[in-house]
Amino acid sequence: MNNGTSAEAPLIELSNGQKQFGLFQALTNINLAINEGEIVTLLGPSGCGKTTLMRIIAGFETLTSGTLKIDGKDVASLPPEKRPVNMVFQRYALFPHLDVFDNVAYGLKVKGVEKEERRRRVQAMLRTVQMESLSHRFIGELSGGQCQRVALARALVNGPRVLLLDEPLAALDLKIRQHMLGEMKRIQLETGATFVYVTHDQDEAMILSDRVVLIDHGQIVQVDRPQDMYFRPRSLFAAKFLGETNLFEGKLTVSGIGQLSLETQDGPFEVVSNDAAVSGNDAAVMSVRPEAMSFRQSNAQLDYAVDAEIADVIFSGSRSFFHLVSLGGQKFRVQVQNMPGAALPVAGDKVHVSWRKDSATVLPLSRISS
Amino acid sequence: MAIEPKTSMLETIQLTRRTALLGLAGAGLGVSTGRLFVTPARAAAGGSLQIMAWEGYDMTNELRDWRSANGVTAETSSIASQDDVQAKFIAGNPPPIDLAEYNQAYSKLYIKDMKIVSPIDMSKIPNYNADNLFDVFFDKPTWFSDGKHWGSPYIWGFNTLLYNSDMMKKPKSYKDLLDPSLKGKIAIMDDATGNWPLIARLVGLGDNYPLLTREELGKAFENFVLYRNQARLISINQGDVANFVASKEVAAVLVADPSIITQVHAQGVPLEMAIPEEGPVLWVDAWFIPVSADNIDTAHAFINQSLDPQIQAKVATAVVQAPVSKKAVEFLGADARARIDYSKIDEIFASGLPGIPPVDDDGEHATYADWVQAWQEFKAGL
């Protein structure tokens, strides 16, 4: 897996990108670099601008201001048909008047590739996506997953530098979706293409990506590897969007030289890691993942702890979920792996909950990281 | 016998031995709505009348008072050519038309061949008498045969050459229109039966009309192509040609209803009438009651009204044609009396009124259908 750092120039480079539709500001201050061979996901809620950003890369929209370079060349004047980019559309956009084979061969035919060569490449690609036995079907005869594979093949067969995927799994059932995610990773490794993936589903993003670009209301909130973004979110938005989290609200005070403390209703928490660069007198929260908390004894040096009462327990096979209310009135959740034979507290128990200091993040209450 | 040309009154009207008469006064297509009222002296009037007539000949205005006094409403369908009338009767189940006009040329076709005319009870029409009507119209074979009255003569007139006196000299013959200076400046009316007699006369076969052999028919139309070459358009109705005359694109109309003159004068263009040596084309229209009529009494009352001298004068003035009623002449204006010398009416009609080419093939002569086809070919440039 490519870790996203490369000594060469990035394949796609957006600088100071702005996009306006009339009075509506769709994208603000976009600075993004994507390297060759990566899988980068543009992640965000519906309407955040991720699709617009992707269409700008594809050439179906243009930046209101800023530059877009692909392979070092400014492509502002390049129409979509001339960019070394291919797209997999959300609803596949397969051509109904052509069968699977001709759909996949379309791009090659347009470029003037010879018939024999065309046939060879199309067959190879159909094998890759495992659709070779269905090459004579028309799209009315294909299932959703099959259509998706054809769309993928149609785009990839042209050997693009960049493959854009616009929420390609949105229309599929859960099981098929999971299967296709695996397929796509496999295909990316096989072909070595650069994938720019757009989705609102954080699971897809975490499973698939080398790096995640989190977007909210047209601005880039954070760009990081999935695990980094998960464990070290730098904004409240990021913390809440990726996975589940508990938020302890409080106010920051200066507790010593270079020391901050978060005053909550459960007492002060000394701020250890300050990724979000919060400062004194801000209203802030401490974000802790439910699985980072446990009912063990706490170590004052290494852990934070609260006392709480268990409101509810949900047994879910491999895990149990606990709903608790702290003495200070804060509601939160704890997730525990079920080990055979382990004794777990029940509803009504008063427990001591602790978590490692470095597993928590203190975040300001504003949405965007500075 | 030929009639000597008169210099005044009837202009230089000249009649050849057989002058064809055709009703023209082109009208538009379509159905009209207005109801006509008929007040007979005796017959029970009332109800509704369905009438087929040339536009302006249905007496909408002239009989307005009579209609309201008698509770009669009338619906008129305008016809654009006489053929529109028989078209209604071709395939069984004709509509209940109470009154229709027919041009005298069609009398045999309607009365004897198609048998769509029902006899008129003249006892119900007191205005039909020898005192009121000119002699040439009273009990004559065209309208009175086998002891029965089939048609009631109503209006007559003639079509002739019309020309713009600013743009050209008064022509002496229709052939004057072949002058090269008039190329593209004349108009021909798309009225088949209105042109046919003239087409025959222009090749000297006027006396034979309507019985020409197929060969003669071909020759006549071949000659007529010369006129088409001179034509700017073959106009489908009066309003149409009036526009072209008014815009001065057309300097002369080959043979048309002089009532166009009033339309054009109103726009300040000096359109005049000329009676060339080949003669005008005379026509007489009569009312008849079709076999499908349902309001027969009111129809009779209507016809009676149509022969009232004052009504006659009004209609004749309105459509710029001539009345069949002697007594109507005194009610005509000076212009109308200047146009036609009514004292000479017997002479005008002396050569009789010819018909239309035979409908059935007698083996020798061109049939009505042959003429229609020739006319269609003429229009299509063949």
Add this chain to the structure above:
Amino acid sequence: MTPSQRTGGILAAPAATYMLLFFVVPAILLFSYSFWISSGFRIVPDFVLTNYISAIRSPLFLRVTYNAIVIGLVTASVTLCLSIPVGYYLTYVARSKIIFYLILVTWFSSYLVRIYAWRTLLGTNGLLNAVLLQLGIVDTPVQAFLFSPFAVAITLTHIYLPFAILMVVSAMSEIKAELIEASRDLGTSALGAFFRVVAPNAAQGLIGAFMLTFILVAGDYVTPQMVGGSSGQTTGLLIADQFRKTGNWPLGAAQAFLMFLVSLVIYALVLALGRLTGLIPARRKTKPAREVA
């Protein structure tokens, strides 16, 4: 019969009955008339091919039918070519209600009014001549604009254009804009996308627009009568005359059905041409999909 089939049948019944009573049956009647003969303004039942043969042999009929076909093809082609960019714009570029309504509004003016309008425009003193004189392209007004096949074609194009645009927009609406983007993504220009993707998928609708315009134009007789002059006469008037002037309904019916045949032939030719140039794809029967990953 399933409940939904029954409901469908009931809903379709009124329209189907109407079509049957007022179109199919009269058409069959007319067809049977075409084998009768006419004599003296009466029609007589018979079973002969005289009418068809005499129509085919008549130079007049051939000439006016030729005119009808040429004018029909030219008008339909021009109309389609003009409708496609407008339809494309309305479907994919800007769904402008204003333009759409403007197009519809032109339809509200009466048919005859338009004919008279074109008469004035193309006449000796008309706008066209005035412009040409002004620009010095001609010295004297051109008389040949009016009363010619050209006048007929331009008038009928004007009359049927809104109709064709509506049909083209309707056909193109079925083709999602995404397909054009996909085609461009794969390397064609926007124009290329039209020919390779939109046209084949909208082919039925486009051909429908073409053929309907052709049929309406080829059968029209009011316009040729009023602006066609001698060189622009078409079959329609001939057929009308058979019904009105000569009372020869059988001949008129035969001529009408010959025109019908002509339209069928043209349709077949258009389809063949479309298939040949690849604008119309060869379709296969498709089987419904099964849910499979």
